[in-house]
Amino acid sequence: MPPLFASLRAPRQQRSQASFERMIAAAEALLRERGNDDFTLQEVGKRGKVSIGSIYCRFDSKDDLIRAVQARVLDVVNADQLAGIARAEAEAQDLRQLVMLLVESIAETLRNHAELMRPMMLRATTDPIVSAAGKKSYAQIADRVRGLLLTHRSEIRQPDPDRAVQSAYRVIYAAIARYLGFGSATGAAWEGDWRELKEDLGRMCAAFLQSAD
Structure with a gap:
């Protein structure tokens, strides 16, 4: 990047x-x-x-030194995210399994890099350049996940599949980010059981996508 x-x-x-x-x-x-x-x-x-x-x-x-560190960190995080997404794509047999694998991969990658992602997201609240780089990174991964989920469009029963997969990814990312204390959510870091959070997120998002309601 x-x-x-x-x-x-x-x-x-x-x-x-x-x-x-x-x-x-x-x-x-x-x-x-x-x-x-x-x-x-x-x-x-x-x-x-x-x-x-x-x-x-x-x-x-x-400021510019920190921005250079961020660029280096985001390169590594994005590479790890894309590799995890590719593994999920190769292993999943259906939409539900894909969602579960994606949640696991996204969660573990962000957790592995949380020590650096956390201060970067905190800085993004006051540094527009850091914020813009973070948003660009988020959008790249979000687009990849949404595109992959939509390859299972026939299994998505929501009336607007594009909107549904976008909402699902937002919920997944927001819940994981809150648990890891990213941005302004530092006070909520490490609340609850990590394994249960991943399992419940996967099940809820898969159920949402496969529900016609």
């Missing part, structure tokens, strides 16, 4: 690339540890063994 900002100055030499990677890794580690972006570039430099001058050679500000 290309960054949605223009101030990143990509390194060209091998030594510069190594320094750049340490900056990204240090900022990522601090985001994981703090659960937010409440750290300084001095801390990034100390953790990554790079000078403040080197950081400013690559980024105009701490």
Whole structure:
């Protein structure tokens, strides 16, 4: 995913690339540890063994460094999501099984990346560039899931299948995001049983799609 900002100055030499990677890794580690972006570039430099001058050679500000971390994280998350969706597609024999497999895959992928997704979503509430990148990532996965569900259109009994699969995905994502404490839902993180949440989400969404009411 290309960054949605223009101030990143990509390194060209091998030594510069190594320094750049340490900056990204240090900022990522601090985001994981703090659960937010409440750290300084001095801390990034100390953790990554790079000078403040080197950081400013690559980024105009701490904001741009965090946006670069987000771009890297979203690349990994999206790749994992798409791989999980492909596995669900290969294994599912019918709509109900597909929904159950998709819920499992989406939930576990987001949980695996929750330590970085959580502070990024928190930042998205105040940073329009981070917000736009997150929305773009969400839309990419949502479109893939909706398209896959609609390959089972003959099993969907809702009067408007397109609307139904869109609503189902929104419910799935919102419930998982709330459990993981994404965005403004940090106070609700880890409430309830994770396994039961996944099972109930899958069953409810499959039943909804296959209901004519």
